Amino acid sequence: MTDRSYWAWGRISDEPTAADLAAAATSLSERYGRTILPVNLPSQSDLSLRTPRVKVPAHLRDITSIDDADRAVHTYGRSFPDRIRAFKADFPEPPDAVLRPETEDQIEQILEWASTNAITVYPFGGGSSVVSGFEPDTADERVISLDMERFDKVLEIDTQSRAARIQAGIYGPALERELKKHGLTMRHFPQSFEFSTLGGWIATRSGGHYATNHTHIDDFVESVRMLTPSGPWESRRLPGSGAGPSPDRLVLGSEGIFGVITEAWVRLQEPPGFRASAGVYFENYEDAWSAAREIGQAKLWPANLRMLDAVEGKNAAGMDGTKTLLVIGFESSDVPQTESLAACLKIARELGGVTDPDEIIDSETSASGAGRQGAVGRWRASFIRAPYAMNSTIPLGLIHDTFETAVTWDAWPTLDSEVRSGVQKVLDDRCGGGTISCRFTHVYPDGPAPYYTFIAPGFSGGELEIWSEIKEAASKAIIKSGGTITHHHAVGKLHRPWYDQQRPGLFEKSLRATKNVLDPAGIMNPGVLID
Numbered sequence: 001m002t003d004r005s006y007w008a009w010g011r012i013s014d015e016p017t018a019a020d021l022a023a024a025a026t027s028l029s030e031r032y033g034r035t036i037l038p039v040n041l042p043s044q045s046d047l048s049l050r051t052p053r054v055k056v057p058a059h060l061r062d063i064t065s066i067d068d069a070d071r072a073v074h075t076y077g078r079s080f081p082d083r084i085r086a087f088k089a090d091f092p093e094p095p096d097a098v099l100r101p102e103t104e105d106q107i108e109q110i111l112e113w114a115s116t117n118a119i120t121v122y123p124f125g126g127g128s129s130v131v132s133g134f135e136p137d138t139a140d141e142r143v144i145s146l147d148m149e150r151f152d153k154v155l156e157i158d159t160q161s162r163a164a165r166i167q168a169g170i171y172g173p174a175l176e177r178e179l180k181k182h183g184l185t186m187r188h189f190p191q192s193f194e195f196s197t198l199g200g201w202i203a204t205r206s207g208g209h210y211a212t213n214h215t216h217i218d219d220f221v222e223s224v225r226m227l228t229p230s231g232p233w234e235s236r237r238l239p240g241s242g243a244g245p246s247p248d249r250l251v252l253g254s255e256g257i258f259g260v261i262t263e264a265w266v267r268l269q270e271p272p273g274f275r276a277s278a279g280v281y282f283e284n285y286e287d288a289w290s291a292a293r294e295i296g297q298a299k300l301w302p303a304n305l306r307m308l309d310a311v312e313g314k315n316a317a318g319m320d321g322t323k324t325l326l327v328i329g330f331e332s333s334d335v336p337q338t339e340s341l342a343a344c345l346k347i348a349r350e351l352g353g354v355t356d357p358d359e360i361i362d363s364e365t366s367a368s369g370a371g372r373q374g375a376v377g378r379w380r381a382s383f384i385r386a387p388y389a390m391n392s393t394i395p396l397g398l399i400h401d402t403f404e405t406a407v408t409w410d411a412w413p414t415l416d417s418e419v420r421s422g423v424q425k426v427l428d429d430r431c432g433g434g435t436i437s438c439r440f441t442h443v444y445p446d447g448p449a450p451y452y453t454f455i456a457p458g459f460s461g462g463e464l465e466i467w468s469e470i471k472e473a474a475s476k477a478i479i480k481s482g483g484t485i486t487h488h489h490a491v492g493k494l495h496r497p498w499y500d501q502q503r504p505g506l507f508e509k510s511l512r513a514t515k516n517v518l519d520p521a522g523i524m525n526p527g528v529l530i531d
């Protein structure tokens with residue numbers, strides 16, 4: 001059984017009440033100048049899933065659930081279309097059973113049973129995929145979801161090397177809680193941190209909250225262990241190695257197609273004691289992103305370097321919609337960050353950036369974070385609440401979603417303009433308007449990782465079709481302009497057509513060859529990355 005909501009972000013207790021929906025309907029009616037009526041909330045009794053088609057062997061039954069709500073939770077991830085379909089209790093292809101192994105022996109038994117009986121296996125971490133990362137389709141005749149939640153322990157800590165051996169099914173908060181007992185932290189914080197797992201991060205090459213320097217899970221993985229249908233795959237613990245292609249690199253981003261990641265050694269650090277941050281306002285969008293570029297290229301490595309365009313600043317930080325905001329932040333366990341922040345502010349001011357003294361926070365000079373009440377503070381708060389806030393607006397027909405990419409600086413202005421015009425056209429044609437906004441989640445010396453949010457009134461129905469058109473327009477513009485179809489959300493089934501265009505053909509063949517060795521029966525997560 002599970003306490004997770006099968007449609008909303010979070011737990012059942014995070015689902016909105018009827019009063020929440022009514023309040024959201026009133027607020028959206030005012031914002032869009034039309035009458036939006038609240039809808040009825042789904043209840044578990046609306047669920048009526050197909051009868052399970054697999055007979056789980058007796059020795060695995062204790063770890064098996066065929067409960068409808070449990071299978072519903074394991075059918076979709078948490079993208080906009082996932083949440084809409086789940087809200088409507090539309091589950092045509094649920095997994096036949098959910099298995100929660102407790103030991104590696106049990107995983108091996110599951111993989112052997114599945115391989116010899118042509119049963120498709122979808123590894124499941126926190127279920128926060130936004131790219132249809134584990135979604136069964138009609139081609140799968142019998143399907144199980146392999147939920148890693150019982151692999152939730154920190155097994156070993158090497159304080160000298162500052163690394164820990166951690167099981168893959170552990171969720172972000174539990175991982176950090178355990179490390180804190182030893183005065184250490186990993187500090188990999190994707191926005192989905194609360195409901196995603198170490199194994200899911202590794203399988204999808206997730207991106208953390210640091211805007212520069214070490215931020216991808218790739219940077220934290222020292223070695224990794226995966227159980228494949230052909231046997232275990234375990235790399236050696238090393239701080240670095242030039243011994244041929246990296247075995248870890250084949251597991252990072254493998255999205256469950258080769259096997260089940262069971263544990264990893266990850267790099268740790270001490271919690272930061274020194275912090276310095278500021279918000280800088282620009283009249284001109286180009287000056288703001290140029291400042292981000294110059295700071296990135298100055299190798300100052302701020303932990304935070306978020307540019308929010310004027311629309312994003314208005315929607316997410318309560319600004320007036322005329323200025324672009326650059327949020328700059330530093331942290332360190334060992335060294336005051338005053339000078340690094342000052343160096344960034346000098347670059348930003350030379351490009352016309354203006355600071356609000358109340359929003360300059362420095363653990364060396366100011367008492368607490370009182371100044372965080374400004375736009376920077378409002379943005380941080382809304383960033384954390386955003387996935388929950390959508391629980392009340394998505395059911396009412398507000399189309400609200402994000403997509404992301406990365407691109408070199410030379411191609412960035414064209415990509416930005418192509419993406420905006422392609423998406424805005426669909427918003428205007430299909431919704432009579434709507435907004436597209438951009439922020440940078442990560443900044444590299446050679447290019448930014450732009451993250452776009454679109455919000456549109458889809459109240460007349462057909463949200464899924466409209467959403468698909470927007471996604472298509474955005475993906476087309478990204479690939480045409482030289483960007484990647486994903487910087488950190490992964491490929492899944494959703495991005496497959498675009499990923500196929502982006503990767504070298506021989507690389508696809510090499511992945512297939514590897515898959516044939518590791519998963520000869522082809523049971524692991526079919527349709528993701530390769531067919």
Ligand SMILES: Cc1cc2nc3c(=O)[nH]c(=O)nc-3n(C[C@H](O)[C@H](O)[C@H](O)COP(=O)(O)OP(=O)(O)OC[C@H]3O[C@@H](n4cnc5c(N)ncnc54)[C@H](O)[C@@H]3O)c2cc1C
Nearest residue numbers: 125126127128129133190191192197199200206207256261
């Ligand atoms: C609100 C929200 C915010 C998000 N923010 C971010 C963000 O800031 N950065 C970011 O990178 N992503 C983000 N994502 C996307 C998602 O959270 C990441 O892709 C995350 O890494 C998935 O982890 P998970 O444990 O939930 O994996 P799942 O969603 O359960 O699975 C994802 C994929 O990994 C495979 N998998 C999972 N566990 C294993 C395992 N142990 N072994 C083998 N394969 C496995 C699955 O089969 C699937 O293909 C966000 C998603 C949401 C809904």
